[in-house]
Amino acid sequence: MIRKLCIIGVGLIGGSAARRARGFCEEIVGVDADPGNLHRAEALGVIDRGHASVEQGVAAADVVLIATPVGAIEPLLHELKPFWRPDCVYTDAGSTKGNVVEAALRVFGAVPPNFIPGHPIAGAERSGVEAADAGLFEGKRVILTPLPDSAPDALARVEAFWARLGARVERMDVGHHDEVLAATSHLPHVLAFTLARMLGRKDEQAEIFRYAAGGFRDFTRIASSDPKMWLDICRANRVPLLELLGEFEAALREVAGLVRSGDADGLHACFSEAKAARDKFLKLTENNHA
């Protein structure tokens, strides 16, 4: 049982954690820069109490979950620093981890041994505390990126916390995390945003969206994600993301070359390889949920 859980940033992720943590926390408080958001979270019963001040929020907390946008983490660590306590454990839910570790290094000189960066691979195009869902993390992976100096007992406590939210907890090297997520999440988001924007401009000139079907809807679903959140992620993870954007551009030029030359065998091999890759991914996903 956790006596007091403090959630900083009560949006979809923070709110969903709060809803699920209800079963194993005596008290859940929220801290949020937006007073309206705190009121809504209280009114919805997501948190017991909201605090505008970090100091009040984290006082006597056993676990602090940082669930703010990625870009807000560094200033927040500055605010937390004077109230940082060795008997509490800290984790975050940022989609990128290298930048969080660097921020902690800049703020504290060394990453505090009781701060275990984390990333729940769960989300939705929806955002905000209204969309909070106690089942959001159920069966989903949470990647923790502990550091050589992380305290084993803090790591164990943070692992147990995420596991009680329903997640399957794994550990990964910080750099590897950011490369993997750049490939499976950040690159697809940038592609979807780029396509939706480009076709939106075409639609202004000639109606094209009315002739788009379900495939287009699925392909661009992630383009409905929160622009602010994604600009933060793109900035935070720009090094691996840029490398992948370059790789994708080269891959696309290769396929365009096959289209240009009308190379039937080449296109067949290319599309078949793509289909096989996706089938492999699907099989893995089914196993994940089995």
Added chain:
Amino acid sequence: MIRKLCIIGVGLIGGSAARRARGFCEEIVGVDADPGNLHRAEALGVIDRGHASVEQGVAAADVVLIATPVGAIEPLLHELKPFWRPDCVYTDAGSTKGNVVEAALRVFGAVPPNFIPGHPIAGAERSGVEAADAGLFEGKRVILTPLPDSAPDALARVEAFWARLGARVERMDVGHHDEVLAATSHLPHVLAFTLARMLGRKDEQAEIFRYAAGGFRDFTRIASSDPKMWLDICRANRVPLLELLGEFEAALREVAGLVRSGDADGLHACFSEAKAARDKFLKLTENNHA
């Protein structure tokens, strides 16, 4: 009531048309190069009878629906030519239309006035007659691309045919059709294939698919489409597709530039524009289904 409907190519599209046409056709026959496929279509009750020969299939038919892969249409028109009858109407279901018109020009010297090219914007990653579904065209758009020489009564009969399959029939200029579909369908497919293939290779080296989430699943859904069908489409519609691939590459390079320079305002504007475009598309889709 149609006395005899002949469907050439009894796959998902042809089979779905047959299932729905059951209610307003006395007889439905199928022609398919694959005898096993014809047997399955008969056994499933999708068609009344299968013919290996085009001659037998189209004999005394009132309506002929060509539902073969796009790449098979020109040789098929050659086979049909000796048996072409002025009292029958012909339509097709190819995803590209310029190439079908060109094929008809090459085969007949002029597009026959009773051949009205069409494109049902409906489909699925599934394929084959087993996936045939009487509701596949319900509420979906079918774009007909009649030509200046098209016979008005043939156009009226083909429009009525598609409408009775449940579709909302529209007319469009051939070239405009191919440009619109290159943007809303062919380009997204090529992007999804390219990404799935590229990440499949990465997954061979380091497991990345296990950390991919629902966004990735949706984004790459169309990469599970039939490679043969899509290589045909890419070849048939290569001119507008290549132009859009070039535009996309330029758009992607612009976004990469914003990521590289860490331009928060620029990225926010870009992603917001993308989100607004997709929201517009979604609203339109809802209205379509209203």
